[in-house]
Amino acid sequence: MLIRMKNDATSEQIQAVRSQLEVRTLRFHQTVFFGRQVLVVHEVFDTPKLHDASLFWASLLEYEAVEEVLVIPLPVQQRTLSSLKAKKERTTIEVGPLTLGNGHFAIIGGPCTVESEEELIQTAQAVKKAGAAALRGGAFKPRTSPYAFQGLREEGLKRLAAAREATGLPIVTEAMSPEEVPLVAKYADVVQIGTRNMQNYRLLEAAGKSQKPVLLKRGFSATLDEFLMAAEYILIEGNDNVILCERGIRTFETDTRFTLSLGTIPLLKRRTHLPIIVDPSHAAGDYKLVPALAAAATASGADGLLIEVHPNPQKAICDGRQSLTLDEFEKTAEACRKIREIINSVSLISGHDTGLEEQERVIPIPHRLESYLRISQ
Amino acid sequence: MLIRMKNDATSEQIQAVRSQLEVRTLRFHQTVFFGRQVLVVHEVFDTPKLHDASLFWASLLEYEAVEEVLVIPLPVQQRTLSSLKAKKERTTIEVGPLTLGNGHFAIIGGPCTVESEEELIQTAQAVKKAGAAALRGGAFKPRTSPYAFQGLREEGLKRLAAAREATGLPIVTEAMSPEEVPLVAKYADVVQIGTRNMQNYRLLEAAGKSQKPVLLKRGFSATLDEFLMAAEYILIEGNDNVILCERGIRTFETDTRFTLSLGTIPLLKRRTHLPIIVDPSHAAGDYKLVPALAAAATASGADGLLIEVHPNPQKAICDGRQSLTLDEFEKTAEACRKIREIINSVSLISGHDTGLEEQERVIPIPHRLESYLRISQ
């Protein structure tokens, strides 16, 4: 439910409407939407009160400053906070040396999981030298098996902070439950929401409330609508700094760990102002495929890459199989930066400046010949 | 990490080993596994300490009461708490009139979401009359869009409790985050973990700790290994009462909402002692397909069904499209009970008594002719 105020609504007028919601103990949030103040109401009344509810919403229309009262059903591409219509320009994420989105390209590198502090600092220095703008590393690890290594938890966060201290690189690390978010946000610069938790709505809300930038990974089999709606759970909390991350989807193909779906990049560019990066490491599941997929992701127009790097993959606690060595990472990063330069010069690939007003070719479906020949039906 | 004690280990001997773990502040849990006392250690040391860790684990072997110290990697089908080898007989879930598993078949019916108390009690009475053994209904609703109805929360739980009061039917309802579990467990008889949260590990742990029976739905694209390992997160907390629920997987097929995968039923019967039920309503996404899929699920050997029913589907707040009317539910339930009787009499379908010792046909792969003819290679 959205209550959209008029252009010239004063804060007193808005407060009057807020009071009506507060009196009824409705959860809501005030934000700017399509350039106007909007009250986003999280609750919807239950049916027995449906008639009353209807009257209540109708009554709000009598406030002079209220322009419209509306419900947003799916598909919501035209009206959501993530849509291209909700914002004049594409979102840029800026955290220290990390600038990503709206034309800016950045690589985030680091180990799957935090191991020793010494090794982590070495890795951080090396990925920085190779051009990475941020350091990734897991402290809380979501693992398929409860018997597998679960991460170093707060100790891991402290080591990440030490690596930031040593290099200046901002830290990207994952939170797995609402209660963990404050702890993770205390140490991290970007809070990651993992694939398995893309629809863990309480966690999304907590990440939204943290006001830290959030890196949201696509679910194993999430549609783009579901992906954007998960981002909406974060945006609705007033947190605009969401980075979407394509990381491969689950398909019948088992030669790769997941199938990296790069059509996602140009598609999302046409539907949202949020930056989209790609994680080729988890998609591939095998270091040998990572350079090619990193290059492909860059060429598809992605705003950045999230790559697993380990100084000694054979000894990594987890995901060594998909980790690049420091040398491989450096070569891959360099090739990707060069590809990015080419892409930047071809507007029909990058879509960075033309997404919003572009005229589309009108191509009738079904096929033209058939339509033309249809004489009577 | 598992430390398995010998058959004749005394509690003092076990305590001596526990002390070693406690001194190192390791998270662990004591349970019965393969008929022996076992200490399940949730933590694994980090690599810098790897050599020390190895020595530590080795040192435990010197305790006379310790039989073995082992790590359980995937695939773990032979050794996990959910496996057929971990328990002498199949698990039966018993809560009031609901008896499910190990040969017992039960139907759980009710609305997608709790609406008015009056209507809920009516529905509960009708599904009871039609033979349902438990009532389902959502109070906390995980919804793709933050703008969609999110459920009545505690008020919904209270109405469910009132319906139990009126009918004696136990209540099945969902919890969405670790913090919600105590509240849900206060009212519910069975705590449901939804599809989107199958790998929300903190939630699984909390549900395990609640000691209430847990109904765990399969994730949209979870493999059976991942499904069983999610159950393991509950079992490891000492909570044996887990009901697995197949509810359709995501495939290229869009004519149904999801693809109901009934091969899952005989497959899981051969791999776990836990009961497996089927939710045909969410798989179908369309009431017209639900009776056929409910019948098929029963015929495949499922231990029960979870079906959405609404006295007036056209007016349901959510999922009316896939809800049966009370009359349709009654006819479907009756047909399923008759099919169940037939299945019970055919051991090669139901697998209830033969799963454990059965001799399998040994069929060499690759094909016999080719193998036979291979003269030199």
Next chain:
Amino acid sequence: MLIRMKNDATSEQIQAVRSQLEVRTLRFHQTVFFGRQVLVVHEVFDTPKLHDASLFWASLLEYEAVEEVLVIPLPVQQRTLSSLKAKKERTTIEVGPLTLGNGHFAIIGGPCTVESEEELIQTAQAVKKAGAAALRGGAFKPRTSPYAFQGLREEGLKRLAAAREATGLPIVTEAMSPEEVPLVAKYADVVQIGTRNMQNYRLLEAAGKSQKPVLLKRGFSATLDEFLMAAEYILIEGNDNVILCERGIRTFETDTRFTLSLGTIPLLKRRTHLPIIVDPSHAAGDYKLVPALAAAATASGADGLLIEVHPNPQKAICDGRQSLTLDEFEKTAEACRKIREIINSVSLISGHDTGLEEQERVIPIPHRLESYLRISQ
């Protein structure tokens, strides 16, 4: 392109229109469609002549006996030869003891591939005794590898004919290319089109022209629209005897060979008059799952089953892993016949009598509450 004649069109009037098509060397076919004579034109003109073509089609409308000239684009569910509107009652396939469709249920059993004549006759006698109405067996085998056994070809067909001689069971066997169809049709009672060839259009046309009943298997990843349109390639040749066969689709799930999609059965029952059977053997890829899937398929309302049986699966040349023994087949067939009796008595599952006129519940999408509350938009 269809030219539909009026109810009272005489054969002279129809010939006059045919002449117009013949003069332009257009490929076409005359058939009965929606109870009227129809000329189905297979060709569509190319674009340079588009204007002329349009004039030509328009000119046909001036023939008094022509009622309408129309193009059939996708989705075509309302108008195709396979649709429920094209025929008054559901199709029954009758070949000797095999009666299938429109309420009739039948089981087809036999080995994956024809081996020795003696063994084949033994198997045929045993499946007949167990209640099978037809014998399946491959003479031409489509194999993933060119190095795998390719079938006994005509020798296999001869052995199948000998088994028919001995038992009276009609023969179902596969043709793999247009040129093979006449040879296969010479021996077989039902020509099978395999999964890999579902969209081998020249083969479909040849099978249609053979005028033998055709058993058409669904492609590995065919949508239901594509499946029905493949059937249309056969029907358009004036061959009404098409049996659709669901045999599992390719999904991310690898624990079974394919994922048997039983929602297909009630869905197709609502869209076509053609009978639909299920092949649980290829879907499962493992004999242990076949009885449960056969039972489930029957319960879902399928018109029949296609099951692989082998007197000695360990020695089968191919697919022994998924073949039932004769004893297992007998028990499975018996259970399925009993389930079928139950299903027959529940019209909301079988759909056999109600598919055509049934009133559907109108359930608005999106959800009712939201629609109701939408005050302005």
Next chain:
Amino acid sequence: MLIRMKNDATSEQIQAVRSQLEVRTLRFHQTVFFGRQVLVVHEVFDTPKLHDASLFWASLLEYEAVEEVLVIPLPVQQRTLSSLKAKKERTTIEVGPLTLGNGHFAIIGGPCTVESEEELIQTAQAVKKAGAAALRGGAFKPRTSPYAFQGLREEGLKRLAAAREATGLPIVTEAMSPEEVPLVAKYADVVQIGTRNMQNYRLLEAAGKSQKPVLLKRGFSATLDEFLMAAEYILIEGNDNVILCERGIRTFETDTRFTLSLGTIPLLKRRTHLPIIVDPSHAAGDYKLVPALAAAATASGADGLLIEVHPNPQKAICDGRQSLTLDEFEKTAEACRKIREIINSVSLISGHDTGLEEQERVIPIPHRLESYLRISQ
């Protein structure tokens, strides 16, 4: 079944073995395999004769010139004609100006279907100017619906030949059945096998026999093993000129027509010497995504691209929605050539020179820590 001759086998010695096969009327083919003469026997005896067969094969070993007699079961990656071990260097396809594979990159462009000759020649001239090395265009069109435009057949082939005449570009066009292959091969320079026919084995055999280069498209849901084995059906006929083409797979994702799986490129580079190109047009199903996917495919290391181009997509008979304009094609081709230059300089992406001898990192699975800690099991 393969009979591999010794290095120094004379043609008389080989003929002696051939005679043994001919006497038994076995289908076979002589070719060079691993640098030796090999007799590839297509037939395998049926079981009743199994014992005799075994003796027969064993008897062949007594010929001095026979080195080994072997069966090739799946997985066959080490031994098939397409494998990296079967050939010293990667295959190059050379037809007029088209040079593709083994380091050579080429773009093939043209309309979905041949329309007017005039327009086709214009398009051919424009794609040549933009740097295309070959012209594609459909004369025989496999269409989901029998009512859709089926192509201009031989007339289309003649127009393609006229376009070749006018521009010098070699022609790529599809054949749909074994009988059509000679006609198509008469006009075309490269015979295309479409997605729906990837496992139409008789067609593959006919294409192999034509001795024309064959462009083989991956099936909608074919695994890489199945894809390579389909190529093997062509190679086994002694036709080495096979171009593999990735064109998107069918997944749950419906925002694009298919999901372009670019992990395929580096994976296949490690398994076969055959060139691999990508068709971004059919994968995307929407022209707006084609430039980004073409760039991504190039960056992933593909040996070429197959792109649909139409001078006026709004008026195309089919697939106008996914066709680039001539101007878009030119810009896309230019960006791809630049990306290719970068890729060529990074051996860890292109893999062109290192695939064969490269040392792989040995990374034990399951994870190292767990393995290390496993003290007893």
